Amino acid sequence: MNTELREFLRSRRAKVTPEEAGLPALPGTRRVPGLRREEVAQLAGVSVDYYVRLERGRDVNVSESVLDALARALRLNEVERAHLCTVARPTRRTRALPPQRVRPGLLRALDSMADVPAMLLGRRSDVLATNALAKALYLDFGGGEPKDRNAVRFMFLNPAARELYDDWEANARLAVAHLHMYAGRHPHDPKLAALVGELSVRDPDFRRWWADNDVHLHAHGTKTLHHPVVGEITVAYESLTVDGDPEMSIALHTVEPGSPSEQNLRLLASWDLTEQRSDVAH
Known part of the structure; x- marks a missing residue:
């Protein structure tokens, strides 16, 4: 499970209001802060099931175009977008990091x-x-x-x-x-x-x-x-x-x-x- 991707998507979704995303305000009280999962999926142009699997940290082959769409939907800055690309495609490291040597x-x-x-x-x-x-x-x-x-x-x-x-x-x-x-x-x-x-x-x-x-x-x-x-x-x-x-x-x-x-x-x-x-x- 991709914990970093899961937590990052959840945290960014919670920071964007429907008004900021250009969505119409619906009557009643919202049960979650920020956007709902289905709203992010709608804004990014992907299926709700696909986005839910992403946010749950499941192994999904994410294309560059989908990452761009998610970055726009979640209103990410350049640093956040770069981080999203990194955590969406984690390196499968099996060996420990070598010690750093100072020349x-x-x-x-x-x-x-x-x-x-x-x-x-x-x-x-x-x-x-x-x-x-x-x-x-x-x-x-x-x-x-x-x-x-x-x-x-x-x-x-x-x-x-x-x-x-x-x-x-x-x-x-x-x-x-x-x-x-x-x-x-x-x-x-x-x-x-x-x-x-x-x-x-x-x-x-x-x-x-x-x-x-x-x-x-x-x-x-x-x-x-x-x-x-x-x-x-x-x-x-x-x-x-x-x-x-x-x-x-x-x-x-x-x-x-x-x-x-x-x-x-x-x-x-x-x-x-x-x-x-x-x-x-x-």
């Missing part, structure tokens, strides 16, 4: 960017490596064992994260939606299942937002951080996919030249250098 050249590249916070992210938003400034900016993701160094885990399970982000909820929702994109590509990843299980048990916000089945491509944007040492820093981030591994990306953070954020980032770099020298002295 020495990538580590040297991160370290060479002394004035730019940069980190290397892998599957499930695992933090594979950071340069010194990114480590200082994100409070070293709470430290801990390498297996626990995960951006989503830090977001939900480390109390410092809720103080660090100016709009923690918005950023946390995006982190969950980005993790859902990964789940669509690798629904049978046991490490993903363990991470989602742990976060669902320990944090009610994660559990609720994971059930929403929202998806987001975390490629670029801005965020404001309230750093406990230097104060407010607003950064623009860009995510660049690493050649040779589509599940590995370099996240670069830049600040507006001449802005208070640039001043505070420079102060953070100076503070971090002082801390490093202090550690060496001791």
Whole structure:
């Protein structure tokens, strides 16, 4: 059974009203939020039985034209449509995912960017490596064992994260939606299942937002951080996919030249250098 497809279709159907879909309003109270299954089938031009089998996660050979019709009926954006195509045609992986290897050249590249916070992210938003400034900016993701160094885990399970982000909820929702994109590509990843299980048990916000089945491509944007040492820093981030591994990306953070954020980032770099020298002295 295709659980990802089932849950995604149900969640998107619940978000579209008949009025938004251009359907006439019928008298009486609707028993379900959003569209009914037969209404989605009508809008997509498929039989009700066919759509019901899709939404139940049954193995159905879905054509490109049907996926396009469903995307229009459910008013999906480009990212949601791409996710629908992925979960509708899951990869039949029988072997475990190979471990991700960080090339020495990538580590040297991160370290060479002394004035730019940069980190290397892998599957499930695992933090594979950071340069010194990114480590200082994100409070070293709470430290801990390498297996626990995960951006989503830090977001939900480390109390410092809720103080660090100016709009923690918005950023946390995006982190969950980005993790859902990964789940669509690798629904049978046991490490993903363990991470989602742990976060669902320990944090009610994660559990609720994971059930929403929202998806987001975390490629670029801005965020404001309230750093406990230097104060407010607003950064623009860009995510660049690493050649040779589509599940590995370099996240670069830049600040507006001449802005208070640039001043505070420079102060953070100076503070971090002082801390490093202090550690060496001791």
